[in-house]
Amino acid sequence: MPGSPKVLIAGAGPVGLTLANELVRHGISVRIVDKAAQRTDKSKALVMWSRTLELFDDAGYVGAFLSAGLQAHGAQISTGKQVVARVSLDLIDSRFAYGLMIPQSETERILEERLAAAGVTVERCVELGGFTDRGDSVEASLIAAGGARETVRADWLVGCDGAHSTVRHGLGFAFEGSTLQSRWALADGHVTGLEPQDHLHIFWHRDGILAFFPIVGDRWRVVADLGAGEGEGGDTDPTLDDINGLMARRGSPGIVMTDPIWLAAFRINERKVKDYSRGRVFLAGDAAHIHSPAGGQGMNTGIQDAFNLAWLALVIEGAARPALLDSYSAERSAVGEKVLRNAGRLTEMATMRNPLLQDIRNTIVRFAASFPQVQHKVADQLGEMDIGYPESPLTAASGQLPDGPKAGERWPHRLAGGAGGCRFTVLGPPDLVAGLVAKFPRLAVAAPGQSAADTMTLRLIRPDGYVGFAGGPQEAARAEAYLAALAC
Known part of the structure; x- marks a missing residue:
């Protein structure tokens, strides 16, 4: 959609595509650009949690995701020889009581196709070169393949352009946090020897964590902590033999991977900006917060940023005062802080190396998981049912109420x-x-x-x-x- 849009979105990953779809659904003109030539073909962010599914359901298009994904109904933690804990995702207090395992490549395909059906095409090989907030609009420079430049004027600019965000750099916002010293291996391939296949399987081995996430059929994501100095090769990608060796040492007998689709090494960053907006410019998703993949909260948090920011439509339509937008940073920064903290704790617990502390951890987790109320709380936290806005400027304190959600809490029914x-x-x-x-x-x-x-x-x-x-x-x-x- 060439010309001057109401909203210019930089970045066409799941967050940018969700925001574009929601704004277009509300009748707002958008342009969405991405410097990549095509959407990802990797599984990347793999799980869509219950709260995210509820939001897509409220918006009217959850069905396409459900058809393309696999329902995961539980998680099992073991040492390879002994089960430490089982968590039933059926306990999530949602009409979507499971984790939907869906490759990011499929999530982006569904969102991009829906956007195209609404008449908006992602402008690929187009990079945001810079921008200036003029007070009544944002002037942005777009650089196409070959170096051709275009100056665009939009009412608002949203940076959904990832961890190395041009928009965040342009705002001069500090991305505070750290890079963890431990190295990780990732593999996406065909695995045999794991049952049940609709569960996440996590092994807390003496040498480190080994985790399996179902994708579809016999395809699984495998993630392993390699420690700060284990083995040779630095951050080079693992081989299939490396992965099978890790599974043989840390998993239960008989687990084997063949025909890998993706092999990669990575390190975990835990970083976040303090503010998610300034003037007419906003940040969402990885541009504002990145954290450990533990719990699979990253993409979900970013997509929920997008649903919250779609409130832009009320202001653009002239139905609400611009002050409404002040709630975005206040609400989503608090959520980002909570997700960062929870994911960090899960990573720290899963990667501890001291054998005595590992035994204590296993004993405590085994005991806690025996209580149904603890199981329920863990399931709801994974499903992001516990997110709310009790301290938001948009939350009016509840008066005397019968049972039911109070101000700031999630409304559990479909809209x-x-x-x-x-x-x-x-x-x-x-x-x-x-x-x-x-x-x-x-x-x-x-x-x-x-x-x-x-x-x-x-x-x-x-x-x-x-x-x-x-x-x-x-x-x-x-x-x-x-x-x-x-x-x-």
Whole structure:
């Protein structure tokens, strides 16, 4: 889509593609550019967790992902000889109670094809050369293959351009954190000898972790910690013999890989910016935060950044005040900090080398996993069910409520396939709902098919599926004031 878009997106990975799809779904013009000649053909980010699936479901297009992925229903941790713990992902408090194992190549394909069907083509071999925030717009320089330059003026610029983000560098934001000293090996190939095949298999061996993640059929992702100085070759990619040797030493007997699709070595970075935006420029995904792959939270966190940032549509449409956008950095930076901390703890626990500490860890984890409430909590944390915005400027403290989600918490029910568009869904007594929708038609829409229990409370559900306001019917004036503070 040449010309001057409302939003220019740099980076066409899962985060940039999700943001583009959501903005286009809300009628906002976008251009999305990427310096790569084609989308990735690697499995890369492999799991789509429950909360992400819920958001795609609310948006109306989760089905394509479900058809292309494999449901993982559990995780097993063992030493190779003895099971330490089993976690059932069926315990996740979601209508998608599992991890969807889907290669990033497939995730990008689905998102790019959907975007193309809406009339927007990813502009490939096009690099963001620089930008200037003019106050009322952003002026950006685009460099095409061969060096041709184009100056583009957009209302907003979003950097979804990864760990080496040009947008982040242009803002001058510090990417604070560190690179872990341990080296890791990754392999994607065909594996036999693992059962059940719909589980993640994690081996806590004396020499380090060995983890298996199902992809489809007999194809698995294998990841192993090599320590800071184990073996020769520095950061050179492992061979198939290296991987099979690791599996023979650390796994249970009989596990073998053949026909590898991808072999790579990597190190873990844990870094994050403090602020996710300045002026008319925003950061999302790896451009704002990178962390350990433990728990598979990275891509999911970035996609959820995109759903949150799609609130841009309310401001662009003129339905909400620009101050609404101030909530993005406050909310998502706090989530990024939490994900960084949790992933770091999981990595530290899995990679400890001291045999005595390993025995203590195994004993504690085995004991804790015997309690159903602990199992449930772990499953919900993996599924990202515990993400909320209790301290957000958009969260109005709940009054006296019966059971149910409070302000700042996730709304567990489907939002009618995105029928409400980029508006608040109002639930409550029909007369109060009708009154609020009539006063704020550009901000609010009535929830279809309310139950009797819904009429005992008054709730405003944000477009990204979190409760903004919750109170009793007698607090209708507070709900009206909440919407009035956002409305133009």
